Amino acid sequence: MASIAGMSISAPSRSLSFQQSQATTKISSLKSVSFSSQRKSFQSPALRSLRFQVSCAAKAETVEKVCEIVKKQLALPDDSEVTGESKFAALGADSLDTVEIVMGLEEAFGISVEEENAQNIASVQDAADMIEKLVESKSA
Incomplete structure (x- = not known):
């Protein structure tokens, strides 16, 4: 409390x-x-x-893993601050970069993201929340 x-x-x-x-x-x-x-x-x-x-946020581990994938896909320096609130556009990502980020997330988490869901991802938190929903529905 x-x-x-x-x-x-x-x-x-x-x-x-x-x-x-x-x-x-x-x-x-x-x-x-x-x-x-x-x-x-x-x-x-x-x-x-x-x-x-x-917000009903994703687990901290999921957010951290998404941050690392985003850093890698955008070739950001290791000391770059990427958090759940980080917007892809603010990190310098264009639409192609966002597609590559989603592909990296699919591979890392063993999920498949529908195109309409991928278009709704604007931040690290959006991606982490979507991943947890997909992983949960996959295991159900």
């Missing part, structure tokens, strides 16, 4: 990202999120400036 500015956030399973200013706290394995406040309304100026981002 995280508590900031009189608000508490409980996160029992999957992934929750809470941002206030430039501080970010991530809680892994979130299935449900509950927000509570000692106030009944969010009219406080301090609370209005808070930004919540909730």
Whole structure:
């Protein structure tokens, strides 16, 4: 449970990202999120400036492996910072690079990505989330 500015956030399973200013706290394995406040309304100026981002994110290992594949496919230096939030276009990838990244992901994870799904991948997190869905449906 995280508590900031009189608000508490409980996160029992999957992934929750809470941002206030430039501080970010991530809680892994979130299935449900509950927000509570000692106030009944969010009219406080301090609370209005808070930004919540909730995502059912892929496992950290999957994101890390995707980051490494993206670095390799784009021939980025080892010290380049690539995170789940990294957009392929911001890393210098064009549409051909994105196709090559998807092909590298297919090979590394033993999956097959449909063209329509591949077109929806814009970031490392998008790719990792899609991979986990495909791997889960493949094993089911």
